[in-house]
Amino acid sequence: MTKAIVLVHGGASGVSGERLDACIDGCKRAAKAGARALDEGALAAVVAAVKILEEDPSFNAGLGSTLTRDGNVELDAAVMTGDLKFGAVGACPPVTSAIELALQVMNDAEHAVLVGEGALVFARERGVKILGPQDLTVARVAQQLDEEKSRREAGGAPSGGLGTVGAVAVDSEGRLAAATSTGGMLYKRSGRLGDSAIAGAGVYADAEKGAAASATGHGELIMRLGLSREAVDRFASGMKVADAAESSLRELERRLDGRAGLIIVDRDGQVYAGRNTSSMPWASCAQGESARAGS
Numbered sequence: 001m002t003k004a005i006v007l008v009h010g011g012a013s014g015v016s017g018e019r020l021d022a023c024i025d026g027c028k029r030a031a032k033a034g035a036r037a038l039d040e041g042a043l044a045a046v047v048a049a050v051k052i053l054e055e056d057p058s059f060n061a062g063l064g065s066t067l068t069r070d071g072n073v074e075l076d077a078a079v080m081t082g083d084l085k086f087g088a089v090g091a092c093p094p095v096t097s098a099i100e101l102a103l104q105v106m107n108d109a110e111h112a113v114l115v116g117e118g119a120l121v122f123a124r125e126r127g128v129k130i131l132g133p134q135d136l137t138v139a140r141v142a143q144q145l146d147e148e149k150s151r152r153e154a155g156g157a158p159s160g161g162l163g164t165v166g167a168v169a170v171d172s173e174g175r176l177a178a179a180t181s182t183g184g185m186l187y188k189r190s191g192r193l194g195d196s197a198i199a200g201a202g203v204y205a206d207a208e209k210g211a212a213a214s215a216t217g218h219g220e221l222i223m224r225l226g227l228s229r230e231a232v233d234r235f236a237s238g239m240k241v242a243d244a245a246e247s248s249l250r251e252l253e254r255r256l257d258g259r260a261g262l263i264i265v266d267r268d269g270q271v272y273a274g275r276n277t278s279s280m281p282w283a284s285c286a287q288g289e290s291a292r293a294g295s
Contacts, residue, residue: 001172002170002269004038004287005035005038005170005269005285006031006286008030008031008034008053008167008282008284009164009281010053011261011281012217012275012279013060016279023059024282024294026052026056026059027282028285029052029056030049030050030165030167031167031291033048033049033052034046034048034167035289038169041177042081042175043079043103045169045171046168047103050077050166050179053167054099054181057140060165060182061165061182062098062181062183064138064140064183065183066141066145067133067137067183067186067187069145069190070190072093073093073094073133073137073183074091074092074188075089075092075095075098076088076092076194077099077101077102077180078180078199079099079102079103079106080177080199080205082177082206082208082212085109086199087108087112087113088114088197089119089122091119091191092123095123096128101123101128102181108122147159149187158186158187163216164181164195164196164215164217166181166202166263167214168205168212170265175207176206176207176212176265177205180196180203180215182202194223195215195222198223200229201222201223201226202214202215202216202223204228204231206232207267209232209235211236211267212264213227213229213262213263213265214228216260218259218260221258221260224256225252227260231245235266241264241265241272242272242274245272245274249275249276259277273294279295282295
């Protein structure tokens with residue numbers, strides 16, 4: 001029987017100190033929630049885990065999301081299962097749970113991705129609660145936006161403000177799933193679509209190839225390489241999960257000077273969390289076991 005397990009990340013944004021500790025604790029709570037849902041399957045597990053991260057103001061997803069340059073919140077999220085089912089929302093105005101809305105898009109199966117006001121119309125149809133930007137904005141993020149505006153006006157380089165939350169899982173029947181959710185890049189233009197809503201970039205799961213992955217970091221570069229699928233393809237070529245993740249991150253750095261993090265799980269329950277940033281909080285929890293965590 002496959003070892004059922006969930007692995008989550010809290011973003012490859014290079015946080016440190018007390019905030020990093022808070023992010024690691026949040027990842028542990030999310031991994032435990034995902035593990036409790038594994039009886040319902042891998043998809044239920046990744047959605048449950050990401051919902052916990054969306055509710056935690058320590059992360060750039062849901063509550064605590066970054067702001068656009070005009071002070072609004074626009075959310076990206078996606079879910080994917082090993083049978084190549086996929087659903088996503090992008091540049092979506094604030095809702096209670098972007099990952100839940102992405103799941104609704106996948107289950108509806110008419111479209112793969114809904115963006116902007118179209119995603120909001122769909123949310124109303126499906127009973128997902130609509131919020132205002134103030135409902136998801138925390139003081140830390142508002143301060144970051146002010147500092148970024150001042151930096152840009154003074155001719156400074158972008159600070160980055162990277163970060164995405166995500167989860168991957170395999171259940172006892174060997175079913176794979178992956179999920180991502182984010183507020184996106186700090187000081188982004190309205191309407192910017194990041195890698196989190198793109199299959200193969202921020203998220204990918206493929207049962208035939210035997211693995212699922214979720215990425216975090218500079219979305220524009222992750223999209224150009226197709227980082228999550230790159231890792232899954234490398235695993236399918238015969239690499240172990242750790243080698244598949246690390247070699248994919250090296251390829252991103254070699255070709256695009258990109259910085260990112262990546263989590264991956266295979267059909268046997270082997271997991272790995274890799275990064276080429278200074279930190280990426282993560283946690284894993286196998287069914288019936290205690291959570292493991294690190295950065």
